[in-house]
Amino acid sequence: MSSKTIQRRDVPSISPELQQFHPVLQRIYASRGIAQQLQLARSAAQLVPFSELKGIDAAVRLLQQALENQLRIVIVGDFDADGATSTATLLSGLKAFGFRHVEYLVPNRFEYGYGLSVEMAELAVGQGAELIITVDNGISALEGVALAKRMGVKVLVTDHHLPGAELPDADAIVNPNQPDCPFPSKQLAGVGVAFYLLMAFRAYLRELGHFNSEQPEPNLAELLDLVALGTVADVVPLDTNNRILVHQGLQRIRSGKARPGVQALIDVANRKAEKLTAQDFGFALAPRLNAAGRLDDMSLGISCLLAPDLPRARMYAAELDGLNQERREIEAGMQQEALASLQRLSFAQEQLPDVLCLYQSDWHQGVIGILAGRIKEQFHRPVLVFAKGDEGELKGSARSIPGLHIRDLLDEVSTQYPGLIKKFGGHAMAAGLTIAEDRFDTFKLALGFVAKKYITPELLTAVLYTDGDLPGDCLSVAFAQLLQQAGPWGQAFPEPVFEGDFLIRQQRLIADKHLKLMLETATGQLVDAIWFNADNKAWPDANVKMIRLAYQLDINDYRDQQSVQLLIRHIEKLG
Structure with a gap:
């Protein structure tokens, strides 16, 4: 087990602007970097303006041309809760604007892997796509975008992940983390970027005098329950902008305005809509939604979110609940096997490797990320868990601890040992990678060697603030x-x-x-x-x-x- 210390948060001097609050709240807010009331904003009117997003003008012009010509749109999403809510948000929003031909594709993680791959681009083109819009992916889809463009299909990338050295050759890119984007809230989830695109498009059409009695202006607030769920589910930092989005979504749900799919997830999780919290999104609703992408196909989760009425939504939610129960049982078994594996190695606490790297041939690929997170919490070490992929490959999922940027660590391993990692991507705290099965032991040694440069005993002590x-x-x-x-x-x-x-x-x-x-x-x-x-x-x-x-x-x-x-x-x- 990890050693743990309790440490009080540092409390800087409390700003006069906070002195209207309860003394304990003053202390709490100050320790979280709040110095101005504006940082506690909750009104949608106080969201960062969409005009600050680089590429947003090109994106809305592309959408306007697509609407005018009623192009066939295929949304390409991702197989997690952020991807599902992003897909449902954009599809619902576009239909509200009057688009008649909007479909979606979500890669099955076991067949196509992540995002707009070449295979997914081929599928979209095969469905007759004239405009492909990515949500929660696309910023690294160089080959997929290139294929679509060669086939004469326009591509609009909306994403929030960190870009690589090269950007895809899309017709427009909206991503707060792309180079030279002045948008200050870099922490938007994929669903937040999709929502911002819709807000910008509505404003653009409003300027053109597009809306009338036959085509009323959409009420985009109706999408905020999806935006809030996806934002919390993706564990992005809740900066002021994201807190506004989450708060607004919670307010709609608590006032009885949740869409049928979200309400059905609340019901199956035995929560009360009028008392729902952000924590309920993360610990009750998101796991059920994610279960579809982990064990089956995220189309089931998206169908739940898009359900037109409560009876149908409850049918989908019941299936998701069953998948989540199955996921929990698989995960519990894998966790027991992982702990037994560590015990067989007879590590004393002080002899545990700095990085835990685990693999078992029968582990389920859809659950390795959760298992890595559980083991990390137990031992407070970076953890990589692998499952068998296709054609002699292993698919890995990594989870890190504060102070160690796991994607950067994998980048250094890849640089020092060329060819050892076939592909990888991710963030500071989580990453995914692919290696050859017969190079697992070599990778494990290389990872441990590189990690020694960065990991200190202090880093391996869990601190509860x-x-x-x-x-x-x-x-x-x-x-x-x-x-x-x-x-x-x-x-x-x-x-x-x-x-x-x-x-x-x-x-x-x-x-x-x-x-x-x-x-x-x-x-x-x-x-x-x-x-x-x-x-x-x-x-x-x-x-x-x-x-x-x-x-x-x-x-x-x-x-x-x-x-x-x-x-x-x-x-x-x-x-």
Whole structure:
């Protein structure tokens, strides 16, 4: 297991603009880099203007010509939740503008791999595409775009991934991360870029006087539930702009305006729309949507999101829920095998390799990313997990820890050992790659050698940052509600975590895996706490009376009775 330390967040001097907030909120906001109220904006009117996106003018002119000539459009998406929501957002938006011939293609990860590959371009052309629009991919699709262009098909790339040294020869590119793009919110998800394209197109048509009684102006706010879901699901940093998108989407859902597909996912996940949070997107809805792309075909997830009514949406959502259950069972088995593999190597904690590189021939390619994430969380090390691909290849998925840019690490391995990695791509925290099966051991050695330049003992110690002690009068439903409303919380804008010492009054296991505690504060206040998936080898422990916790403040809503509850993130025995 990884070693873990608790460390309080640094709190810079608090800006006068924050002094209208509760003192605890002032501290929380300041520690997350908030100094101005504008950074806490929630109104759609405060979104960064689409005019700052490089390539947006060329993109809307391309769309206008396509609309005027009713060109056949094929949207090429991706097989994750961001790709699914991007596809559904753009398809729904274009149809609302009056496009009559809009279809979509999503690569099956087991057959075509990622994005607008040559094979996907051939499929799109074969479907009669006159304009291909990529969503959540395309910035690295040099060969796929080139093929489409040779066939006389126009290409509009919308993406958010980091570009390589060369850009595709598309008719227009909209990507906040392309060179010389002044758009300040570089963290847009793919679905955010697709939504921005639609906003820009609406403004362009408005200027042309396009809208009338026969073709009313679309209400793009109706797409915000999809935008919010995809943004959180893709774990992009929630900067001010992304928080506005997520907040606006949550508000629509909470007010009963979710589209049937999103509502069906909420229902099958046993959540309540009126109380939905950003965390529910990430931990309840997105895994069900992602299950389609991991085990089957993401077309099922997109069909759910596009369903015209609740009965049909619920049918699709039930299938997604079944796939997610299957995914969980596959993942659990793979995780047991991975841990057993590590134990067979007889590594003591201090002897664990700096980078864990795992492969088993029968592991499922669609689940290796999740497995890599789970193992990384357990051992706090970069983890690469491989599964068998086609024609003697291994497909790998990597997850990293803060401080180690995994894509850059793979880039250096590729540079120092030419030909060892067939292809790779990704971000700081996650990447994918392909290697030859017979070179796995060589790759493992090369990776470990290169990683030694960057990995330090400090890097391998997990740090749980907290927002300090919470005053006793804040252990209340009212303050927990205030915290919920102060979000949305998420990547790079983390939900508050507090710390404190408590006396144990009661402790017991629920369902043989969750630790339920009744705790007493120093002032005699009693409060419930729960540790999901607790270490049941160490707990319950009747000999322990005092503990130190790192926890999140939550509301337990049982039979319409609300009470405050601590969600345990870390526990230390004090005596």
